[in-house]
């Protein structure tokens with residue numbers, strides 16, 4: 001049996017297949033479909049400091065080979081996460097990585113501090129620096145200096161939990177933001193969040209989404225995400241978790257070879273919720289095709 005394990009800085013995973021924030025609820029919703037013990041890890045929906053109602057509906061629309069969403073970080077807040085979701089998440093037979101979004105730099109730091117105090121059971125913390133659907137400047141990862149400062153300050157107040165900076169692709173040069181995350185002390189970056197787009201109902205002369213714009217995800221974005229991951233991996237500054245349209249074994253292998261140390265499956269969880277577990281089962285066959293004995297061996301082998 002080949003070695004499927006990977007490590008992202010200080011974070012060790014039994015295999016490289018994770019499920020992405022916002023596409024897997026708080027895991028309980030998926031228990032009938034997914035054997036959690038087979039997954040590399042689970043990342044529950046982003047939580048914010050205070051509860052948020054999210055954006056005006058409609059919040060999602062299908063596109064060619066993908067979907068647009070503008071959920072707007074609908075969630076019940078960090079303290080509710082600790083009392084209502086974390087006790088269940090702690091019981092899962094896999095790694096659980098929390099995901100937080102602050103409204104400001106200081107709020108990120110305050111939340112990371114609370115995770116340090118009350119986040120027992122979380123193996124890592126993903127900083128959602130990149131939600132495109134929330135007005136008021138939540139898209140922090142468009143600014144390298146700000147990214148570095150937020151990561152560093154979160155690192156300082158939350159020293160024991162591996163930190164992952166989740167990056168937006170809606171920038172001119174994502175490598176600058178990845179480098180800033182590394183300089184701030186992130187254990188890894190995850191790339192990418194959704195691409196900003198929109199959908200129009202021409203007969204009504206109106207945008208389809210209540211928020212007008214939304215984030216594009218699913219197979220449509222895979223080539224774009226792959227390029228982002230490849231460029232960041234070439235920096236050799238820190239491990240990359242690839243995200244974007246991954247739905248099959250081939251997709252996972254493409255991201256690994258392009259330089260991702262692990263991957264997250266997002267939109268596919270909505271239309272094929274067993275994909276993650278199936279891909280984990282299939283991974284050894286792909287390694288065999290390459291004559292490899294471990295996942296680590298194939299990471300970044302693109303010629």
Ligand SMILES: Cc1cc2nc3c(=O)[nH]c(=O)nc-3n(C[C@H](O)[C@H](O)[C@H](O)COP(=O)(O)O)c2cc1C
Nearest residue numbers: 020021022046069128192193217218244245266267
């Ligand atoms: C409906 C929906 C909700 C999402 N909510 C979150 C979220 O709360 N936090 C986050 O970090 N990413 C969120 N994302 C982004 C995904 O985690 C992922 O980065 C993105 O969808 C690209 O991957 P995919 O093409 O495999 O879906 C969401 C995506 C979708 C489709």
